[in-house]
Amino acid sequence: TTEDRLIAQPNRLQLVALREEEVIGFAELLLHGEDLRASHAATLNLVATKKEEQGKGVARGLVEAVIDLCDGYLGIRRLDLMVWDDNARGIKLYEGLGFEVEGRLRDYVRRDQGFRDAIAMARIK
16 A cells, blocks of 8 residues: 555655645655765656546646755756656656656566556756
């Protein structure tokens, strides 16, 4: 469950969207600070919203908060992510927030109906 995933771990920050006291979305940021050569970079590992909250700006708000955190307090220059190639809404959201496609990882994951490609995207400050 979402709550099970929200466990503190080193080099991982999690932002949570709440409605009243219910978790309706969260974003996970992986920091690469343990490698000095990559300490300027981070990965937006996951953005998820409850199905009934999709299309209401929850994911956008979470990603904007991650970007603000990276650009400001954390001093992150490179923020990257992967998104499934069939997630048109996600790709449009990320492009609208300054992410650019860097490549396609073919047959990256197995799905019920075969394989799915992942799209690698990044935002450089």
